Amino acid sequence: MLVTDKKTQVRRHLIALDHEYVAAAGRVTKFDLVVDHAKNATVWDVDQNRYIDFLASASAVNVGHGNAHVVQAIQDQAAKLVHYISGYFYHEPAIQLAKRLALLAPGRSAKKVSFSTSGSEAAEGIIKFARSYTKRPIVITFQNSWHGTTLGAASLSAIDPNMHRGIGPLVPDIYHLPFPDPQKIISGESLTHFSNRYLNELQDLFKHDIPADQVAAILIEPIQGDAGIIMPPQAYMHGLYQLCHENGILFCTDEINQGFGRSGKMWSIDHFNLEPDLMAVGKSLASGMPLSAVIGKAAIMDALASPANATTTAANPICCAASLATLDEIQNLHLVERSRELGAFAKIQFLKLQQEFPIIKQVRMIGLNGGIEFAPNQAEFVTQLSEYCFEHGLIIISTMDHILRFQPPLVITKTELMAGIQIIRQALQQLS
Numbered sequence: 001m002l003v004t005d006k007k008t009q010v011r012r013h014l015i016a017l018d019h020e021y022v023a024a025a026g027r028v029t030k031f032d033l034v035v036d037h038a039k040n041a042t043v044w045d046v047d048q049n050r051y052i053d054f055l056a057s058a059s060a061v062n063v064g065h066g067n068a069h070v071v072q073a074i075q076d077q078a079a080k081l082v083h084y085i086s087g088y089f090y091h092e093p094a095i096q097l098a099k100r101l102a103l104l105a106p107g108r109s110a111k112k113v114s115f116s117t118s119g120s121e122a123a124e125g126i127i128k129f130a131r132s133y134t135k136r137p138i139v140i141t142f143q144n145s146w147h148g149t150t151l152g153a154a155s156l157s158a159i160d161p162n163m164h165r166g167i168g169p170l171v172p173d174i175y176h177l178p179f180p181d182p183q184k185i186i187s188g189e190s191l192t193h194f195s196n197r198y199l200n201e202l203q204d205l206f207k208h209d210i211p212a213d214q215v216a217a218i219l220i221e222p223i224q225g226d227a228g229i230i231m232p233p234q235a236y237m238h239g240l241y242q243l244c245h246e247n248g249i250l251f252c253t254d255e256i257n258q259g260f261g262r263s264g265k266m267w268s269i270d271h272f273n274l275e276p277d278l279m280a281v282g283k284s285l286a287s288g289m290p291l292s293a294v295i296g297k298a299a300i301m302d303a304l305a306s307p308a309n310a311t312t313t314a315a316n317p318i319c320c321a322a323s324l325a326t327l328d329e330i331q332n333l334h335l336v337e338r339s340r341e342l343g344a345f346a347k348i349q350f351l352k353l354q355q356e357f358p359i360i361k362q363v364r365m366i367g368l369n370g371g372i373e374f375a376p377n378q379a380e381f382v383t384q385l386s387e388y389c390f391e392h393g394l395i396i397i398s399t400m401d402h403i404l405r406f407q408p409p410l411v412i413t414k415t416e417l418m419a420g421i422q423i424i425r426q427a428l429q430q431l432s
C-alpha cells in the first residue's frame with residue numbers, strides 16, 4: 001500500500017522551508033505528513049503515499065474530503081461571487097445559511113446567527129454576546145477545555161499552559177472549573193454524588209469568590225474533544241443548566257469540535273436534551289472552509305450593538321455555499337445515524353483490541369468519535385504508536401499525550417475502519 005521510504009526529497013524540502021518561514025506558534029506537529037490531496041476518508045501525501053484518515057482534519061470534514069456536492073457548490077459560488085463584505089450589504093448564501101442554522105439549532109426558541117471565520121472567533125463571540133446581554137463581566141469555563149487561540153478564546157481555554165504563556169494579561173474575569181470527568185468518580189461513589197461534588201465547586205465559587213450575579217455565562221463543551229472525548233454525567237449537565245437559570249447566567253455550549261453529527265447526534269448537547277442560550281460552531285460547519293458562527297436566542301443576539309461582531313471576511317459567500325452543501329450532505333447521506341451506527345461498530349473493534357492489549361486503559365466512543373486511552377506515563381509509547389501508524393498508512397494522532405484521538409470522516413467505510421484498526425493492532429504487537 002505504501003512505499004517504504006517516505007522521507008523523499010520533496011517532503012524534506014517542503015518541511016525544511018516550513019521550518020524556515022512558518023512560525024512554530026501556529027503548529028502542533030504530530031508527524032511529517034505533507035498533505036497533497038484527499039478523497040472521502042483517504043489522504044495522499046506529496047510522495048503519493050496513501051493514508052486512511054482517522055482524524056478528518058481535526059473533525060472539520062465530517063462529510064468527507066473532496067465531497068462532490070460541496071466541491072461543486074464552492075466552484076459554482078466562486079464563479080459567481082468570491083466575496084463581498086457581508087457586514088455592509090446582503091448576499092443570499094449567508095441569509096439562507098443563517099436561516100438554516102437558526103432552525104437546526106437545539107430547542108424551540110427563535111434564534112439568530114452571527115458569522116465569523118474561525119472557531120476561536122465564535123467562542124470569543126460568546127463572551128461578547130453574553131456580557132452585552134447580561135451586563136455582567138464574568139465567564140466561567142472548564143479545565144481541559146479548548147476553545148481556541150485568539151486572545152479571548154485562549155483566555156477561555158485551559159488545556160495547555162503554553163496557550164497562556166507569555167501573552168498575558170489575558171481577558172479578565174474568566175474562571176475555570178474542574179470538568180466532571182467520570183474517570184474521577186471515587187470508588188463506590190454514585191453518579192449523582194459525583195455530579196453534586198462537582199456542582200458544589202461552582203456553588204463554593206459563588207459563596208466565597210465571585211458573586212453569581214456577576215456571572216454572564218458558563219461555557220461548556222458538552223463532550224470535551226481535545227481532552228479525549230469526555231462526557232459529563234446527565235445529572236451534572238442538568239444541575240449546571242438549573243444553576244445557570246436560577247442565577248440569570250447564560251448556559252452556553254461549544255459545538256465546534258463535536259457538532260454536525262460527530263457524536264452520533266446533530267449536536268453534542270442533544271445527548272442531554274438541553275437548549276443552550278448561545279452556542280459556537282465551526283470546523284465541519286463548512287467542511288473546513290473558514291466559517292464559524294455564534295447561534296443564539298434572538299433576544300440575546302440582538303443585545304450586541306453593531307458593529308461589535310462584524311469582520312470583513314465573515315460569512316464569505318463561498319464558505320456559506322460550502323456550508324449549505326455540507327448540511328445537505330449530512331442530511332442526504334444520513335451521517336448522524338451513520339456516525340452512531342459505525343461508532344458502535346468501531347467501539348466493539350477497539351474493545352477487542354483492548355482485550356488483546358490491556359495496555360489500553362479505556363475505550364470511549366460517542367458516535368464516530370473516540371478516545372483510546374493509555375496510562376498517563378505511556379505518552380512516549382503513544383507517540384511511537386501514532387508514528388508507526390503513520391509509517392504504515394494511517395493518520396491517527398494523540399491528544400493529552402496519552403490518548404489516541406479517533407475522529408474519522410463520517411463517510412468512512414467499514415472496510416477502511418477495519419484496515420485502520422488492523423494497523424493499530426500491528427503497531428501494538430510491534431511496540432508492546
Ligand SMILES: Cc1ncc(COP(=O)(O)O)c(C=O)c1O
Pocket residue numbers: 058118119120121123146147148149221225226254255256257258282283
Ligand atoms: C471545542 C473547540 N472549540 C474551539 C476551537 C477553536 O477552533 P479554531 O481552531 O477553528 O479556531 C476548537 C479547535 O480545535 C475546538 O476543538
